[in-house]
Structures are given as C-alpha cells and as structure tokens.
Amino acid sequence: xxxxxxxxxxxxxxxxxxxxxxxxxxxxxxxxxxxxxxxxxxxxxxxxxxxxxxxxxxxxxxxxxxxxxxxxxxxxxxxxxxxxxxxxxxxxxxxxxxxxxxxxxxxxxxxxxxxxxxxxxxxxxx
Amino acid sequence: xxxxxxxxxxxxxxxxxxxxxxxxxxxxxxxxxxxxxxxxxxxxxxxxxxxxxxxxxxxxxxxxxxxxxxxxxxxxxxxxxxxxxxxxxxxxxxxxxxxxxxxxxxxxxxxxxxxxxxxxxxxxxxxxxxxxxxxxxxxxxxxxxxxxxxxxxxxxxxxxxxxxxxxxxxxxxxxxxxxxxxxxxxxxxxxxxxxxxxxxxxxxxxxxxxxxxxxxxxxxxxxxxxxxxxxxxxxxxxxxxxxxxxxxxxxxxxxxxxxxxxxxxxxxxxxxxxxxxxxxxxxxxxxxxxxxxxxxxxxxxxxxxxxxxxxxxxxx
Numbered sequence: 001x002x003x004x005x006x007x008x009x010x011x012x013x014x015x016x017x018x019x020x021x022x023x024x025x026x027x028x029x030x031x032x033x034x035x036x037x038x039x040x041x042x043x044x045x046x047x048x049x050x051x052x053x054x055x056x057x058x059x060x061x062x063x064x065x066x067x068x069x070x071x072x073x074x075x076x077x078x079x080x081x082x083x084x085x086x087x088x089x090x091x092x093x094x095x096x097x098x099x100x101x102x103x104x105x106x107x108x109x110x111x112x113x114x115x116x117x118x119x120x121x122x123x124x125x126x
Numbered sequence: 127x128x129x130x131x132x133x134x135x136x137x138x139x140x141x142x143x144x145x146x147x148x149x150x151x152x153x154x155x156x157x158x159x160x161x162x163x164x165x166x167x168x169x170x171x172x173x174x175x176x177x178x179x180x181x182x183x184x185x186x187x188x189x190x191x192x193x194x195x196x197x198x199x200x201x202x203x204x205x206x207x208x209x210x211x212x213x214x215x216x217x218x219x220x221x222x223x224x225x226x227x228x229x230x231x232x233x234x235x236x237x238x239x240x241x242x243x244x245x246x247x248x249x250x251x252x253x254x255x256x257x258x259x260x261x262x263x264x265x266x267x268x269x270x271x272x273x274x275x276x277x278x279x280x281x282x283x284x285x286x287x288x289x290x291x292x293x294x295x296x297x298x299x300x301x302x303x304x305x306x307x308x309x310x311x312x313x314x315x316x317x318x319x320x321x322x323x324x325x326x327x328x329x330x331x332x333x334x335x336x337x338x339x340x341x342x343x344x345x346x347x348x349x350x351x352x353x354x355x356x357x358x359x360x361x362x363x364x365x366x367x368x369x370x371x372x373x374x375x376x377x378x379x380x381x382x383x384x385x386x387x388x389x390x391x392x393x394x395x396x397x398x399x400x401x402x403x404x405x406x407x408x409x410x411x412x413x414x415x416x417x418x419x420x421x422x423x424x425x426x427x428x429x430x431x432x433x434x435x436x437x438x439x440x441x442x
Contacts (some may be wrong), residue, residue: 085382087340090375095334099374106380107347 003031009039013026015047015116016040016078017109021054029065040078047116048073051109053084063098070103080104080120083112132226135291136284143219150280156273161215163270166260168210172254175205181248188241204228209249212277221361227282229288239289246278309338317349318419324357332368339372345379350414350422351376357385366401373406382407382422386415 007029010017010062016039022028036048050066052058070080083106093100104119106112136142154208182188192198214221220261233240234367253274261267308331314320319342320392320393327335342349353369355361388396393410396403416425 024435081380082378085378085380087337087344087375090340090378091336093378094371094375100378105378107344107349108380111380 003028004015004035005031007035009034009035011039012113013043014045014120015049015113016045017049017051017113019051019054019109024055024058024062026061029062030120032116033065033069033072035037037072040073040076040125041046045078046120047113048078048080049106049109049112049116050082052082052085052089053086053108055089056086058089058093060096060098063093063096067100068102070100074102075099076104079116081106081112081115083107083109127229129223129227129230132230132288132291133223136226136287138219138222138226140219141218142183143222146280146283147217150276150283152276154310155317157215157217159270159273160213160277160287163274164210164213164215166256167213167276170252171209174209174249174256176242177252178205178248182241188244191235191237191241193419201344204231212274212281215388217280224243226288229285230292232285233289239286243282246282250278251273280420301370305334307310309340310337311342311343311351313346313348314352314416314419315348315423315425317423318416319346319348319351320354321351322354323356326360328364329364329368329370330367332372335368336372336375340375340379343376343379348381349385350382350419352384352386352412352419354387354391354412354415355385355392356389356412357390358387361392361395363399363401366396366399370403370405377405384409384415384418386410386412 006022007018007020010019016036017034018032021034025033036050038050039045046068050070052066063074067080070082072082082100085105104115106115132138144196179198182192192201211221211224254271257270261270308325310322312320312322319339321335321339323335339351339353342348353372355369358365369385373385376383385403386409388408388410407415407418409418420427
C-alpha cells in the first residue's frame with residue numbers, strides 16, 4: 001500500500017483540513033507533505049489547518065517536515081495553522097531548541113478554522 | 127496508611143519472608159523451641175509487661191506518650207499480645223502482618239524508634255533473667271535465649287522498615303506539596319490564566335513550570351497566560367531563557383504569553399545582558415497585562431459611569 005493518502009486531506013469550502021491520526025514515520029511525513037502541496041495546487045485552497053492532536057511524539061525530522069509544509073503552503077498563498085499540539089510535544093520541541101518560526105498555531109480545530117478565515121478576511125480587507 | 131500498603135511497599139511476599147528468615151537464621155527448631163516456651167512466657171507475661179511500664183513511666187519523656195489511664199490499659203493489652211506473639215511458634219506472613227501492625231500503630235501515634243528499641247531491649251533483659259532462673263541446664267537456657275533473640279531482631283527489622291517507609295512517604299508528600307505550590311497556575315477568567323511566580327527559579331523548577339503551564343493551557347483551552355515575575359528576585363540569562371522557552375511552547379499550543387511584573391531592575395538586567403525577549407508581550411504592571419489579556423480574548427474593561435472616570439483621573 002502506498003503511504004500516500006494515509007492522512008486524508010479534507011476540503012471545507014476554500015480551506016483544507018488534515019488530521020494526523022497515525023504515527024508520523026519519516027516516509028509518511030514526506031508523502032503527507034507532497035499530498036498537501038498537490039491538493040493546494042489542485043484546489044487553490046486559501047487556508048490549511050493541520051490537526052496534530054493525535055501525535056504524542058514528534059521527532060526533529062517530523063517537526064521540520066511539519067514546519068516546512070506550513071512554510072511551503074504559505075509560499076503558495078495558503079495560510080497554514082497547526083492545531084492541537086500536546087503539551088509534551090511542545091515541551092520536547094522547545095527543549096530540543098526547535099523553533100517552528102513562521103508557523104501559526106491554535107488550540108484546536110475550531111480555533112484553527114476561525115484563525116484561517118480571519119487571516120483571509122484580513123487579506124481581502126487590506 | 128493501611129497495613130496492606132506497607133506489606134506491598136516493603137515487598138513482603140513469601141520469597142522476601144524466606145530471605146529474611148534465612149538471614150536472621152530463624153530455623154524450624156527455633157520456632158518449635160519458642161512454641162514450647164509459650165507456657166513459660168504466659169506465666170511471666172504480667173511481670174515482664176509491668177517491668178516494661180515501670181521503665182516507661184519512670185522516664186519523663188517516654189511517659190508523655192501515655193497521658194491517660196485508658197491509653198495505658200489498651201497499650202498494655204496490645205503489648206501482652208505482642209510479647210506472647212514471640213512464642214506462637216510461627217514466622218509466616220500472618221506473623222509479619224501482625225508485627226507490622228504494631229510498627230504502623232507506633233508510627234501513627236508518633237512513638238519514635240528509640241522508645242520501641244529501648245522497650246524491646248528491656249524485654250530481652252527481663253527474659254534473660256527469667257530464663258536463667260527457670261532453666262537449670264545452661265545449654266537449654268542459651269538455646270532458648272538465642273531463639274528469642276533471633277525473632278526479636280527479626281521484629282525490629284520490620285519495625286525499622288515500617289518507620290522508614292512511613293518517613294519516606296511523608297517526604298514524598300511534602301515534596302509533591304512544594305511542587306504544587308511552586309507552580310500555582312490560576313484560572314483568572316474564561317480562557318485567561320495567571321502564573322504568579324515567587325522565589326528563585328532554578329532549572330528544575332523551570333521544567334516543572336513549563337509542564338504545568340502547558341498542561342493547564344490545554345486543559346482550560348486558554349488563549350492567554352500571564353506570567354507575573356514581580357516576586358522573582360533575580361532574572362538572569364538562564365531565567366529569561368526558561369521564560370522564552372515556555373513562551374515558545376505555549377505558542378506552539380496555540381496560545382499566548384504575557385510577562386508582567388517587570389521592575390526597572392529587571393528591565394535593566396534584560397537589556398544590559400543583551401537578551402532579546404521581543405517574542406513575549408511584556409508589561410510592568412499586572413493590571414496592564416490583564417487588560418491586554420482581555421483584549422486577546424475579545425473583552426474590554428470599561429468604566430461603569432462617566433463620573434467614575436473623572437474620579438479615577440482625579441486620583442491619578
């Protein structure tokens with residue numbers, strides 16, 4: 001079975017929602033990044049919410065892939081928000097000295113979706 | 127703490143019991159000999175217990191443990207059972223439980239080990255005297271005395287273990303209490319938390335602090351946490367670094383941090399040390415931090431009436 005598609009990317013209006021529920025091994029992480037960018041290219045989505053509530057462990061590679069995916073999506077004109085990071089994951093990343101600079105965050109999917117539409121409105125407004 | 131708790135804490139199962147019996151060299155012959163001494167013990171119990179209480183009551187400090195007569199009567203009965211227990215001819219788990227019960231009871235009412243050990247030493251002296259009177263044959267007397275001594279030592283080891291386990295428990299409880307006190311994350315308002323920091327922040331505390339903050343932010347789904355450092359005596363590079371890390375971790379969760387209570391001294395230190403804490407919202411007063419926090423959650427503090435505004439202005 002291909003690792004592609006193991007994390008479904010859902011489209012809600014002009015926003016994409018990906019909820020990671022599997023252990024993010026390196027190959028899956030890479031495939032996930034490709035899936036996301038392809039979907040953005042196909043749909044022209046303006047927002048992307050990545051829910052990582054299901055991740056209870058994140059190593060530096062996966063963290064980098066996640067952060068980079070966000071930056072790449074932003075480059076393609078899609079506001080990206082990472083939501084639902086667990087306390088232990090946040091603590092680990094910070095202790096490793098890993099900074100997810102340029103990646104927006106929110107407490108949960110709901111707040112993430114709100115932030116994305118907020119950013120979109122601001123973009124149109126200004 | 128219940129008896130079963132200590133049985134488990136001290137890993138007192140059949141294997142441990144066997145190991146203890148082996149080390150104290152308690153043999154089936156010893157137990158048999160003790161059982162055969164039962165009638166001898168029963169005959170002299172009252173004298174021996176009375177003897178013990180002469181010792182206790184003659185000691186001003188030890189005497190304090192027995193303030194009223196009813197306690198004394200109750201304890202005497204317990205002592206009697208305890209003493210005769212030595213001559214039950216058993217040293218199994220039931221026996222151990224029985225012995226632990228006394229240790230636990232002593233610990234609970236705060237009888238320190240010295241009284242326990244002193245009292246047991248008195249038992250031994252009384253018994254030696256009685257044995258030398260009772261047994262003409264010196265070999266018999268010696269064998270009897272040695273068997274008793276083995277079991278007494280066995281009992282003492284159990285009592286000491288119980289004392290120590292209880293002490294360690296108390297210590298662990300206190301440490302937990304201090305840990306909790308050192309990171310009091312308070313829910314100030316819907317989605318607004320406050321962490322007032324008081325005292326020195328070392329690496330250990332900083333770690334706990336970060337964990338407590340992160341857990342609470344997720345638990346309360348808070349949008350903002352105010353960390354007030356007015357009570358922190360020294361903010362050096364290390365403390366600032368910890369605060370920055372916590373801020374970044376809070377941001378990763380999707381919330382924000384406001385640092386308040388920045389005194390002129392702290393502001394000077396931060397700038398002079400060349401630390402960049404621009405990633406954090408900073409305020410000198412907690413009140414200002416609170417206003418900013420309200421703003422973040424979409425609320426505002428406004429005066430009730432115009433008159434109160436002029437009053438406030440007049441006061442300032």
